[in-house]
Amino acid sequence: MTEIMPCDIHKEDPLGKPLKYEAKYDLVIASFCLMAGCLSKEEYQQAWQRIATLVKPGGFIIVMDALEETMYLVGGVKFSSVPINMETVKKSVVSAHLEMVKSIEDTFSGEGTDLSDASKWHFTMAKKT
Numbered sequence: 353m354t355e356i357m358p359c360d361i362h363k364e365d366p367l368g369k370p371l372k373y374e375a376k377y378d379l380v381i382a383s384f385c386l387m388a389g390c391l392s393k394e395e396y397q398q399a400w401q402r403i404a405t406l407v408k409p410g411g412f413i414i415v416m417d418a419l420e421e422t423m424y425l426v427g428g429v430k431f432s433s434v435p436i437n438m439e440t441v442k443k444s445v446v447s448a449h450l451e452m453v454k455s456i457e458d459t460f461s462g463e464g465t466d467l468s469d470a471s472k473w474h475f476t477m478a479k480k481t
């Protein structure tokens with residue numbers, strides 16, 4: 353890691369305009385951020401398209417999200433989440449002109465399951481061709 357940069361998926365360029373770096377990235381990971389930062393399925397799909405602009409051809413995107421989640425708690429504070437399903441994830445990959453590499457869904461278990469109304473999550477890896 354060389355630097356920490358702010359990222360906002362509500363911006364057309366999530367790292368801010370003008371682009372600080374011309375170079376695009378080999379890998380972008382969004383860990384339980386996209387469903388948390390979006391208010392609708394359309395916004396969620398757009399978020400995929402936006403982070404795809406950060407990846408160079410041949411590079412990868414890894415996204416993990418809770419599925420069918422409407423809220424989660426952090427320190428007792430409630431945050432909203434857009435409820436998405438695997439169909440939305442697959443549509444987002446296509447709409448971002450990415451090639452699906454691997455996608456799995458699983459069930460939350462163990463500690464912390466009471467901090468969200470989601471029961472499932474997904475891990476999806478896609479490639480920019």
Ligand SMILES: C[S@@+](CC[C@H](N)C(=O)[O-])C[C@H]1O[C@@H](n2cnc3c(N)ncnc32)[C@H](O)[C@@H]1O
Nearest residue numbers: 359360361362382383384385386388389390424
């Ligand atoms: C459930 S937390 C996930 C935290 C951490 N990435 C993890 O995997 O444990 C949701 C995250 O979404 C981020 N987030 C919310 N709105 C966002 C936005 N508009 N753009 C980018 N990230 C956003 C928040 O900063 C928060 O860290």
